[in-house]
Amino acid sequence: MPIDPSKALGAAISGGTARWDRDKVILYHLGIGAGVPQTDPNELTYTYEKDLKVLPSFGVIPAFAAMGGLGAVPGISFNPMMLLHGEQDLEIRKAIPVEAEVETSGKVAGIYDKGKAALVVVETETKVKGESDPLFVNRFSLFLRGEGGFGGDSGPAAGNTPPDRAPDKVVESPTLPQQALLYRLSGDKNPLHADPGFAKMGGFDVPILHGLCSFGIVCKAVVDNALGGDTSKVARYQARFAGVFFPAETMVTSYWKDGNAILVESKSKERGTPVISNAAITIR
DSSP: OOOOHHHHTTOEEEEEEEEEOHHHHHHHHHHTTOOSSTTOHHHHHHHSSTTOOOOGGGGHHHHGGGGGGGGGSTTOOOOGGGEEEEEEEEEEOSOOOSSEEEEEEEEEEEEEEOSSEEEEEEEEEEEETTOSSOSEEEEEEEEEETOOOSOOOOOOOOOOOOOSSOOSEEEEEEOOTTHHHHHGGGSOOOGGGTOHHHHHHTTOSSOOOOHHHHHHHHHHHHHHHHSTTOGGGEEEEEEEEOSOOOTTSEEEEEEEEETTEEEEEEEETTTOOEEEEEEEEEEO
16 A cells, blocks of 8 residues: 655645533543542642643644544555554644634645655644634654555654653652543544454553553643643643553653753553653743
8 A cells, every 4th residue: 555745745634623611621631640639739620620721732632533534645545453653743832721612624744754664744733713823733643554665755863862860750640440441532432442352453462541641641740740730831742652551550751851841751660661752841
């Protein structure tokens, strides 16, 4: 199933419209493990409608629907079972409101030849309905395994390497056995994260956690510990998905402050394997 960059690059992808309210925001926060302990004042700002705030990583949720349009792009043909989410880059242009109706538009912004795989970058803009400036911009970097070798550019090297010193802080975030079942209610219904039989077809003994759920868990750990819970300080959040994470494991997040950036990496406490690497949160 060959990739033809001359046809695919720049092609439009529709993300459609989406609406959320306070309940959907709270459901997202519960899906990434917020609310523990349930009486903590900061946790209540994620899980109780009084003084509710929106974690910046929520910005991936309204844009996610655009991924369903990738298979219809001219010049891109692939087996969905061979798709892996490689990286996520989220820019927050304005404070995310607790209620909104938005429109998302997207395009194929990059195609790179990784040898055995093609790396396709889908860029989306999400705007509040009736407004001209984006609320947030997402870049989804997707590996299409088996679709490389078409002779294109291999793409930029990974950045956001932590300094050679001990982290400023290490944060542990326990997760629930049913964490993936909660998170999928925010829109990602991939059976890999719920159906044991489907997970076994993918080579896993049990369903794995969504990469974007790990993305949110790590974001919350940094916002709460490095930024005092101030979600408005996050201007951009970039992350590379380095490995799988299983529900009921504990996410261990390490971070290093470096100017207006916070460099981040995370791993599974139980297995010691990386989950997110080459990550950075840019501060306003």
